[in-house]
Amino acid sequence: MxxxxxxxxxxxxxxxxxxxGSKSESNRSLLLAALFSDIKIENISNSDDAQVMAKGLKISEGTVDIHHAGTAMRFLTGYFASQEGKEVVLTGSKRMTERPIEILVDALKTLGAEISYVQDEGYPPIKIKGQRIVKDKVSLPANVSSQYISSLLLIAPSLENGLELELVGKITSVPYIKMTLALLDEIGVTTSFEGNLIKVSPKAKVAPTTLVVExxxxxxxxxxxxxxxxxxxxxxxxxxxxxxxxxxxxxxxxxxxxxxxxxxxxxxxxxxxxxxxxxxxxxxxxxxxxxxxxxxxxxxxxxxxxxxxxxxxxxxxxxxxxxxxxxxxxxxxxxxxxxxxxxxxxxxxxxxxxxxxxxxxxxxxxxxxxxxxxxxxxxxxxxxxxxxxxxxxxxxxxxxxxxxxxxxx
Missing domain, CATH: 3.65.10.10 (Enolpyruvate transferase domain)
Structure with missing residues (x-):
């Protein structure tokens, strides 16, 4: 057109x-609602990205195509890696296969995730076999896309031992990291962000909560x-x-x-x-x-x-x-x-x-x-x-x- x-x-x-509603807040809220069934969401974004994210979260096996949605690619990588028993291939548009994912994949592998590249090393599509993740310490370069960082933080409360994430170097995109932590705080997850270290405590269940998306x-x-x-x-x-x-x-x-x-x-x-x-x-x-x-x-x-x-x-x-x-x-x-x-x-x-x-x-x-x-x-x-x-x-x-x-x- x-x-x-x-x-x-x-x-x-x-x-x-x-x-x-904000696409950024909606996608974070959708992932948290998938992890904790007592979370409800109001004023969710009507964007393609939010719809793709919501659809992807409902899939347990097979191919998950997120088209152009970069946020969904990063967030779903963390989600599926931590979901024991789920096995998917996460893919997207031609441009998505040119956008790097290696930093996030390496961090998740450090924690015990099972992820492999279907075509080019370091880029989607990726094959993910969900695992029970018990390791709780990982580091990332601090100047990477905040979506890599948020992908790890969002799944952190559902991990057996939570997560300690060290950001190495000068941190960029701080507001997006703080958005993620604020949403975790809102659902009752204990978090801290001091210096370059972020800690998220594990939480098996949350109280019924409604997240209203700005x-x-x-x-x-x-x-x-x-x-x-x-x-x-x-x-x-x-x-x-x-x-x-x-x-x-x-x-x-x-x-x-x-x-x-x-x-x-x-x-x-x-x-x-x-x-x-x-x-x-x-x-x-x-x-x-x-x-x-x-x-x-x-x-x-x-x-x-x-x-x-x-x-x-x-x-x-x-x-x-x-x-x-x-x-x-x-x-x-x-x-x-x-x-x-x-x-x-x-x-x-x-x-x-x-x-x-x-x-x-x-x-x-x-x-x-x-x-x-x-x-x-x-x-x-x-x-x-x-x-x-x-x-x-x-x-x-x-x-x-x-x-x-x-x-x-």
């Missing part, structure tokens, strides 16, 4: 959008982008959000003040308001703890005609696509002066945005949604627009609600 986007006729917007801050980022590119006086209200969020991407509320967007919280809703604040010509952000919003911020800066220097982006190389190279290619097509390394992105202020440029999305939901706000400034085409269903199936309908012109080509 190819969509042609135009911005609202009135660039001063005022509306309320309801966003479903709406997705990554999804909110696109409305921050829209608000930043809109006229002063614009107000967009989103639900349902907590001021004290577990999600690392909630740092948006602070970052977007640089682009003239004020955030206020009230009654589990967040209101974004565009002010007439003067925006700096150069903006610098370390996104090591929130790499998923890098695409949104880069596109926002280009749309505003200001520069940016984004660091802490080393994990973007192994996402749904190589997001740094994808940003470099697509923003250059629009006329941006951009440069990337393996962990940084620089945009030099520019004037003007080319019209009717077709943006390739590389099977990456965030490429489609991050570029959509540019319709506030120019007409734009999004290729393979249906990819948004991975995390936010209602995205295009919600843009129509804001009076974006969206036409299928």
């Amino acid at each position: 190819k969509l042609h986007l135009t911005g609202p006729s009135n660039t001063k917007l005022n509306d309320t959008i309801t966003i479903t 709406s997705d801050w990554s999804s909110a980022s696109y409305f921050y982008g829209i608000c930043a590119l809109a006229a002063p006086g614009t107000e967009i209200t989103l639900s349902a959000y907590k001021k004290e969020s577990l999600q690392g991407d909630s740092v948006l509320a602070n970052i977007y003040t640089a682009f003239g967007v004020e955030t206020t919280f009230s009654n589990n809703m967040v209101t974004l308001k565009k002010t007439d604040k003067k925006i700096d010509a150069k903006n610098e952000f370390d996104l090591a703890n929130a790499p998923d919003i890098a695409q949104t911020i880069a596109v926002t800066c280009f749309g505003l005609g200001v520069g940016c220097y984004l660091t802490g982006l080393h994990t973007l190389k192994i996402k749904e696509t190589d997001r740094l190279e994808a940003l470099n290619t697509e923003l250059s097509k629009l006329g941006a002066n951009i440069a990337v390394t393996d962990k940084t992105l620089t945009i030099v202020p520019s004037i003007g945005i080319l019209e009717d440029i077709a943006i390739d999305t590389y099977n990456d939901h965030r490429m489609a949604m991050a570029f959509a706000p540019l319709a506030m400034k120019t007409t734009i085409i999004i290729n393979d627009a249906e990819v948004v269903s991975k995390s936010y199936p209602d995205f295009w309908n919600d843009l129509k609600q804001l009076d974006f012109g969206i036409k299928e080509l």
Whole structure:
């Protein structure tokens, strides 16, 4: 599906959008509910990723295909490795077979898991024969994807002796690790995170608990982008959000003040308001703890005609696509002066945005949604627009609600 986007006729917007539960929280909650039957979940994400995760957790033998869902790949690897009697082959899309899994597999093998590679060493598909895991000490490099770390922490309370996980080096993506630990705390699991050592105590049974999933801050980022590119006086209200969020991407509320967007919280809703604040010509952000919003911020800066220097982006190389190279290619097509390394992105202020440029999305939901706000400034085409269903199936309908012109080509 190819969509042609135009911005609202009135660039001063005022509306309320309801966003479903966080994909990150939903997938963690789903795994915990599979381990402990007394857990119920409310406001679960309607994303493809959450649906794939839920379906995968119900399978005991045979092939589990998680398509493009990287979180499900990492979380289900830990889950099936610890489920004695279950035997599966965990696979996914072509891109998924190019995304490394070796660090997590090696850690699980250290604990006593039985996992082998079906094709290429270090990459899915993997064959997992579930084991009773009794070893309780393992280490991981601290700068790896937090999903490897969370995969181990989520299964830890179900292991006979719990888990002591040592993170070696400087830790990145701390908010996602803390999200996982907060959910474990919520279901009554004893945890500690001191220095580079995380401990999770074993727990055979939990009391009946309902986990209410907060709406997705990554999804909110696109409305921050829209608000930043809109006229002063614009107000967009989103639900349902907590001021004290577990999600690392909630740092948006602070970052977007640089682009003239004020955030206020009230009654589990967040209101974004565009002010007439003067925006700096150069903006610098370390996104090591929130790499998923890098695409949104880069596109926002280009749309505003200001520069940016984004660091802490080393994990973007192994996402749904190589997001740094994808940003470099697509923003250059629009006329941006951009440069990337393996962990940084620089945009030099520019004037003007080319019209009717077709943006390739590389099977990456965030490429489609991050570029959509540019319709506030120019007409734009999004290729393979249906990819948004991975995390936010209602995205295009919600843009129509804001009076974006969206036409299928």
